[in-house]
Amino acid sequence: MKNDLKYVGKSIPIHDVKEKVSGKLKYAADMQLPGMLHGKLLLSSVAHGRIKKIDVSKAEALEGVVKIFTHENSPNTLYNSHKWFVGMEITKDERLFTDHVKFVGDRIAAVVAKDRFTAERAVNLIEIGYEELSVVVDPEEAINLEDYYIGQKKIESGSVHDVFSKASIIIEDSVETPKIHHAAMETHVCVASPGIHGDVTVWTPCQVVFQVRLIVAEVLGMPLNKVRAIKASMGGSFGGKGQPVLEPVCAFLAKAMNAPVKLQMDRTESIIGTRTRTATRGTIKTAVSEDGTILGRDIHMLVDTGAYYTNGDAVTMAMAKKAFRLYKIKDQRFVGDVVYTNTPIGGACRGYGSPQIHVLSEINMDNVARRLGMDPAELRLRNLVHPFDKDPINGPDLGNARAIDCVTEGMKVFDWKQKRLRPKTSGRIVRGVGMACATHGNGYHGGYQDFITMSLRMTEDGGVFLNSGIHDLGCGTVMTMKQIVAEVLDVEIDKILAPEGDTLVSPFDVAGTQASRVTFVCGSCAMKVAEQVKEKFIGCASKILQCSPEEVVMEAGEVWSSTSETVKYSYGKMITDIQSKFQDDISVSYTYTSPANPGVYAANFVEVEVDTLTGLVKVLDVLAVHDIGKAINPGFVEGQVQGAIQMGIGFALSEEIKVDRNGKISGDKFSKYHVINAPSMPDVKVLLIEEGEEHGPFGAKSIGEISTCAIAPAIVNAINAALDINITSLPVTPEKIIKALHEK
Amino acid sequence: MELIINVNDIEYKLDVNPRMRLLDVLRENLGLTGAKEGCGEGECGACTIIMDGLAINSCMVLAHQARGKKIITVEALEQDGEMDRLQEAFINNGAVQCGYCTPGMLMSCKALLMNNPNPTDEEIKIAIEGNLCRCTGYIKIVRAVKEAIQNQ
Numbered sequence: 001m002k003n004d005l006k007y008v009g010k011s012i013p014i015h016d017v018k019e020k021v022s023g024k025l026k027y028a029a030d031m032q033l034p035g036m037l038h039g040k041l042l043l044s045s046v047a048h049g050r051i052k053k054i055d056v057s058k059a060e061a062l063e064g065v066v067k068i069f070t071h072e073n074s075p076n077t078l079y080n081s082h083k084w085f086v087g088m089e090i091t092k093d094e095r096l097f098t099d100h101v102k103f104v105g106d107r108i109a110a111v112v113a114k115d116r117f118t119a120e121r122a123v124n125l126i127e128i129g130y131e132e133l134s135v136v137v138d139p140e141e142a143i144n145l146e147d148y149y150i151g152q153k154k155i156e157s158g159s160v161h162d163v164f165s166k167a168s169i170i171i172e173d174s175v176e177t178p179k180i181h182h183a184a185m186e187t188h189v190c191v192a193s194p195g196i197h198g199d200v201t202v203w204t205p206c207q208v209v210f211q212v213r214l215i216v217a218e219v220l221g222m223p224l225n226k227v228r229a230i231k232a233s234m235g236g237s238f239g240g241k242g243q244p245v246l247e248p249v250c251a252f253l254a255k256a257m258n259a260p261v262k263l264q265m266d267r268t269e270s271i272i273g274t275r276t277r278t279a280t281r282g283t284i285k286t287a288v289s290e291d292g293t294i295l296g297r298d299i300h301m302l303v304d305t306g307a308y309y310t311n312g313d314a315v316t317m318a319m320a321k322k323a324f325r326l327y328k329i330k331d332q333r334f335v336g337d338v339v340y341t342n343t344p345i346g347g348a349c350r351g352y353g354s355p356q357i358h359v360l361s362e363i364n365m366d367n368v369a370r371r372l373g374m375d376p377a378e379l380r381l382r383n384l385v386h387p388f389d390k391d392p393i394n395g396p397d398l399g400n401a402r403a404i405d406c407v408t409e410g411m412k413v414f415d416w417k418q419k420r421l422r423p424k425t426s427g428r429i430v431r432g433v434g435m436a437c438a439t440h441g442n443g444y445h446g447g448y449q450d451f452i453t454m455s456l457r458m459t460e461d462g463g464v465f466l467n468s469g470i471h472d473l474g475c476g477t478v479m480t481m482k483q484i485v486a487e488v489l490d491v492e493i494d495k496i497l498a499p500e501g502d503t504l505v506s507p508f509d510v511a512g513t514q515a516s517r518v519t520f521v522c523g524s525c526a527m528k529v530a531e532q533v534k535e536k537f538i539g540c541a542s543k544i545l546q547c548s549p550e551e552v553v554m555e556a557g558e559v560w561s562s563t564s565e566t567v568k569y570s571y572g573k574m575i576t577d578i579q580s581k582f583q584d585d586i587s588v589s590y591t592y593t594s595p596a597n598p599g600v601y602a603a604n605f606v607e608v609e610v611d612t613l614t615g616l617v618k619v620l621d622v623l624a625v626h627d628i629g630k631a632i633n634p635g636f637v638e639g640q641v642q643g644a645i646q647m648g649i650g651f652a653l654s655e656e657i658k659v660d661r662n663g664k665i666s667g668d669k670f671s672k673y674h675v676i677n678a679p680s681m682p683d684v685k686v687l688l689i690e691e692g693e694e695h696g697p698f699g700a701k702s703i704g705e706i707s708t709c710a711i712a713p714a715i716v717n718a719i720n721a722a723l724d725i726n727i728t729s730l731p732v733t734p735e736k737i738i739k740a741l742h743e744k
Numbered sequence: 745m746e747l748i749i750n751v752n753d754i755e756y757k758l759d760v761n762p763r764m765r766l767l768d769v770l771r772e773n774l775g776l777t778g779a780k781e782g783c784g785e786g787e788c789g790a791c792t793i794i795m796d797g798l799a800i801n802s803c804m805v806l807a808h809q810a811r812g813k814k815i816i817t818v819e820a821l822e823q824d825g826e827m828d829r830l831q832e833a834f835i836n837n838g839a840v841q842c843g844y845c846t847p848g849m850l851m852s853c854k855a856l857l858m859n860n861p862n863p864t865d866e867e868i869k870i871a872i873e874g875n876l877c878r879c880t881g882y883i884k885i886v887r888a889v890k891e892a893i894q895n896q
Contacts, residue, residue, distance in 0.1 A: 011838060014841065017834075017843075021821075021834050022821070022822055023776070023818035023847045024819075117761075185788060185845045185876060185877065186780070186842070235780070235842050236844055267782065473842065639879070643841065646882070669785060670783045670785065670876070677875075677882075678875070678882040679866075679870060681883065683883070684881055
């Protein structure tokens with residue numbers, strides 16, 4: 001790997017940091033357009049029912065209300081918001097406004113009014129007559145009901161039956177994970193404006209502009225070219241703004257009213273009425289030998305996708321694949337059953353199934369270690385994959401998989417052995433340590449189409465314009481791309497313009513900010529397109545400098561021939577001369593198709609303190625070790641990990657969208673949904689293993705999702721080890737701890 | 745209803761619906777959109793501003809309760825083209841990701857330093873306990889405040 005890097009490997013702040021700290025950056029909620037109207041949704045208050053009557057007369061009579069839309073006066077096109085490319089075949093069961101509500105939070109109507117306050121008041125005046133239907137919230141019940149059962153996904157390598165029929169040690173666990181809210185600080189919001197050519201423009205904090213364009217066009221029956229989706233400043237997503245939720249509704253309202261419309265959700269609407277982390281109930285059986293070698297594993301996942309199909313089967317497959325890529329297990333089976341319930345909709349959520357599958361497998365690994373009397377870290381080291389191992393189910397090669405390094409380095413830095421063997425205290429406050437491992441991917445190669453087009457141009461004043469449909473979700477994508485381009489062309493970061501996605505002007509990208517693909521795939525494209533521009537620039541420059549291309553030197557914005565170092569051109573002057581002499585443009589448009597999808601790996605080590613009287617858990621210390629290949633921007637990487645740990649602690653200890661048996665939701669506002677705050681946040685040390693990955697830009701791999709996959713099981717394992725209990729249901733609330741202690 | 749209010753050292757005379765919150769007036773009447781709404785119930789702190797020297801959630805205060813008070817918003821942190829040392833420290837320490845919590849976070853920290861120029865780590869964490877952030881895990885934010893204290 002190249003070590004003398006000038007821009008890559010530096011911690012440079014996010015590109016729009018000055019606008020953010022000064023409060024100047026405009027998010028979609030801050031936008032004002034002339035003549036803009038305000039929309040407000042009416043969400044269902046019952047979990048399952050048919051709408052028999054909608055009386056909007058009182059609402060319509062309110063001064064300032066312009067129009068009210070329901071299923072009676074809106075398109076009835078069925079769609080699936082998970083669909084992100086045109087060729088995707090998928091079950092479609094969602095519509096703009098429904099007459100058959102399927103969960104508390106389903107969309108029934110929208111009021112459009114001259115101001116926000118009037119729209120909010122009017123929504124409360126709409127009268128709905130429901131015929132209530134039976135409610136199913138328990139996935140165990142749903143699996144036996146024809147209307148609720150979606151289907152099964154099954155993958156097997158080797159023969160689990162053969163292994164289990166001979167095995168003498170089998171450790172079985174059942175694990176539950178809840179629905180959680182992404183809790184981006186910005187609630188869902190969208191602005192849409194009709195054009196005079198029958199077109200519509202949508203500004204949205206989204207993850208995939210071309211998906212927004214596709215869904216809006218499908219739902220409204222418009223050509224793709226009539227829909228323009230512009231990525232707005234993103235106030236946090238974590239997958240929650242991945243699937244278009246408000247965009248087709250807002251575009252419809254704007255078209256119908258022939259006026260700009262802003263549609264924004266409040267926090268409760270964002271929690272119940274958008275997407276959630278898919279809830280799971282898993283069982284796992286692991287057969288092991290006395291020395292801790294995993295002989296075989298049998299996994300069953302019951303996946304609750306909620307009221308609509310969205311990505312129910314895709315997230316199940318994502319879980320399945322991860323089960324085969326962390327440990328070397330020749331004989332293994334994964335069976336996933338996917339069901340509907342009358343509960344909030346499942347969707348993408350940071351990690352996309354990985355947090356769930358790793359909670360299951362990693363809690364089980366600790367129980368295997370306990371049964372064998374082994375150090376859980378040593379058990380993992382015995383079974384983890386090695387660099388360049390093959391995927392046993394013929395998935396993409398694992399690449400330079402440094403899972404073992406993560407554990408061995410982490411054990412040293414955390415002082416794992418010494419901390420684990422510390423004598424247990426017997427008082428009220430008990431401490432314990434735990435660890436867990438995880439894997440995730442780098443894009444869609446091997447699963448779905450994975451390509452992106454970027455164009456890059458050197459300007460007449462020495463600037464660089466990287467045009468692409470990227471999305472900065474606050475993770476630093478724009479700066480990451482700039483650092484890569486700067487490194488290739490040796491040009492100052494400030495001279496690079498890299499705007500975000502706008503379907504009118506951005507070259508096509510097939511998948512957007514999903515699947516941990518941005519650094520690995522889009523970053524590779526940025527690197528390749530910059531390399532091609534460099535080649536073209538050098539070719540032309542060599543003619544002007546009257547030397548061979550090999551003799552052309554590009555450094556810090558200047559270009560010269562190594563044969564004549566006294567004559568130096570600025571990049572801008574050289575571009576201008578190339579234009580004059582050759583009438584040529586130093587620009588390249590390039591489509592990069594990802595050739596690989598290696599694994600990324602993590603090991604998290606945590607120390608917790610449990611108050612055995614109250615059941616309260618405090619996470620004292622976290623060490624997150626990551627196999628990242630190469631950190632393009634170590635500051636961003638550290639920030640990603642620290643934020644992901646915050647999300648994972650909530651997943652482990654406090655966050656849950658609870659649904660009672662009637663489908664009523666609690667945990668539907670921040671006062672009842674506990675997001676970890678600053679005093680509860682431990683120190684998080686981040687240790688990076690940078691051993692390079694062949695197809696990543698400068699060796700880089702992903703970080704955004706893997707970083708939240710190992711923390712929750714590590715915490716649960718620490719609690720269970722500290723108290724000698726076996727809680728396997730998340731979140732591990734004080735009530736569950738007290739109950740487990742009483743039952744011990 | 746008439747409302748006379750001092751925001752960022754400017755006296756405004758406004759005609760304001762009595763139901764409007766201070767947050768609404770700042771954002772909609774004065775165009776100061778730095779303060780954000782994240783929950784509307786005083787839990788997330790994205791709307792934090794400083795009123796008479798104290799950090800408050802502007803979503804929990806009716807505009808008319810701010811009558812005669814001195815309001816400072818994030819837009820006033822930068823003075824004469826010079827950023828506040830907290831803003832500089834947030835930039836230098838990577839304390840900003842999506843940025844949606846940042847204005848509120850800065851105002852809570854500013855109020856802390858106005859009242860306590862040398863807070864401990866615990867005092868910093870308590871000052872921002874009502875400001876939620878999903879991106880950073882707060883670690884770089886606390887680090888930034890510590891740097892700002894040192895740069896006084």
